[in-house]
Amino acid sequence: MKKQYVFLAIFALAIQFAQAQFTLDGEFRPRSEYFGNGGNFTGGTFPAQTATDADEGFIRTTVRAALNAKYKAETYTVYTSFQEVFAFGDRPQIATNGNGNFRVQEAWADLKLGEFSSLKLGRQQLSYDDQRILGGLGWAQQARTHDAAVYKYKKEKFSLDLGGSLNTTTDEVYNVSNLFSYRDMVFARANSKGEKLNFTFLGLVNTFQDSNVDGSNKSSLITAGIHADYNLGGVKLTTNLFVQEGQRIGGVDVKGAYLASLAANLKLSDKSSLTGTVERISGRNSESAAFFPLYGTNHAFNGLIDRFYVGNHANAGGLNDFQLSYATKISGVAVSIAGHYFTEQSDIDGMGNNLGSEIDLVLAKKFKEFSLVGGYSHFFEPSAVADLPGVKDTQNWAWAMLVIKPKFLNTAQ
Numbered sequence: 001m002k003k004q005y006v007f008l009a010i011f012a013l014a015i016q017f018a019q020a021q022f023t024l025d026g027e028f029r030p031r032s033e034y035f036g037n038g039g040n041f042t043g044g045t046f047p048a049q050t051a052t053d054a055d056e057g058f059i060r061t062t063v064r065a066a067l068n069a070k071y072k073a074e075t076y077t078v079y080t081s082f083q084e085v086f087a088f089g090d091r092p093q094i095a096t097n098g099n100g101n102f103r104v105q106e107a108w109a110d111l112k113l114g115e116f117s118s119l120k121l122g123r124q125q126l127s128y129d130d131q132r133i134l135g136g137l138g139w140a141q142q143a144r145t146h147d148a149a150v151y152k153y154k155k156e157k158f159s160l161d162l163g164g165s166l167n168t169t170t171d172e173v174y175n176v177s178n179l180f181s182y183r184d185m186v187f188a189r190a191n192s193k194g195e196k197l198n199f200t201f202l203g204l205v206n207t208f209q210d211s212n213v214d215g216s217n218k219s220s221l222i223t224a225g226i227h228a229d230y231n232l233g234g235v236k237l238t239t240n241l242f243v244q245e246g247q248r249i250g251g252v253d254v255k256g257a258y259l260a261s262l263a264a265n266l267k268l269s270d271k272s273s274l275t276g277t278v279e280r281i282s283g284r285n286s287e288s289a290a291f292f293p294l295y296g297t298n299h300a301f302n303g304l305i306d307r308f309y310v311g312n313h314a315n316a317g318g319l320n321d322f323q324l325s326y327a328t329k330i331s332g333v334a335v336s337i338a339g340h341y342f343t344e345q346s347d348i349d350g351m352g353n354n355l356g357s358e359i360d361l362v363l364a365k366k367f368k369e370f371s372l373v374g375g376y377s378h379f380f381e382p383s384a385v386a387d388l389p390g391v392k393d394t395q396n397w398a399w400a401m402l403v404i405k406p407k408f409l410n411t412a413q
Contacts, residue, residue, distance in 0.1 A: 283318025
């Protein structure tokens with residue numbers, strides 16, 4: 001009798017799969033990193049260091065392990081992703097419990113409302129354009145997600161996303177006091193794609209809440225601007241222009257803070273290109289706090305060593321980033337090298353505007369069923385900083401990562 005129930009269940013599932021699509025896949029991504037030559041850095045890529053680490057450098061290995069399931073029916077799509085991020089040695093070998101880093105990374109349902117529109121509800125990534133303001137932060141092993149609802153409209157070359165999120169766990173209080181989280185957010189993103197011009201408007205209103213008893217101290221910050229790509233054939237121009245107004249967490253005034261960038265990518269051949277980028281981010285002054293790029297994939301900008309805007313530099317003197325990068329392929333290996341020269345938008349510490357320079361090298365090779373990626377970065381301190389007692393004049397970082405994304409099941413195949 002029990003066998004009959006099993007066969008009936010399998011038959012029912014087969015009928016469901018025939019009418020819908022189910023996929024089950026995963027990801028295994030270990031990454032080893034060497035943090036060398038001193039501890040000048042705080043936040044970002046560089047973790048907390050001991051005195052011994054700061055003198056000799058150290059190696060750390062972390063792993064992202066994920067299992068993802070998607071079920072697509074006629075009127076809805078459901079997606080769940082379970083993920084654990086762990087570091088080698090973060091728990092004893094015979095521990096009876098985990099490291100506390102296992103979580104539901106994503107869990108959402110996308111409901112079809114009409115021919116051109118849908119509503120996506122749940123824990124999800126918000127990733128748009130070059131991810132300067134809203135990004136998935138795929139570099140970080142834990143990545144970034146939002147608990148949100150997003151209305152999506154797309155017809156031909158035009159798309160519109162209207163989203164919102166309210167993060168309150170109890171009594172309308174959300175006790176996280178930093179720019180990397182928010183009590184509530186609403187946003188609008190409109191995009192038009194043409195043959196040569198890809199143009200986006202993005203606007204966000206974030207409300208932050210101090211970790212006080214009654215939750216009454218709230219601050220609202222408006223961020224709005226455009227992203228555009230223009231293809232001239234052999235040259236592609238990309239620009240970002242965003243402004244911020246309102247208040248940061250704690251009621252700190254923000255008036256006319258801005259981010260402006262322009263990049264020109266020149267295609268040299270089928271395998272190589274050269275890109276020049278200039279970016280300016282306003283710093284704090286007597287009337288306003290600095291611009292902060294909020295929830296973007298900041299690791300991809302302003303140097304891979306994460307000296308700026310990755311858990312750091314949030315309300316400093318701003319940044320001017322002059323970058324030149326070259327990308328090519330050599331024997332099937334993707335190679336990119338970038339050079340950065342950083343200056344401060346306003347000299348708030350009295351040590352001059354020079355913030356240093358950086359060189360980033362990245363190598364990537366795709367094999368049949370996995371990929372290998374690695375790189376090396378070297379940061380050169382400006383002389384005003386390097387001459388300080390106890391400060392090293394350079395900082396280096398090297399990393400290597402294996403990426404495997406197994407496809408366990410796909411009923412559409």
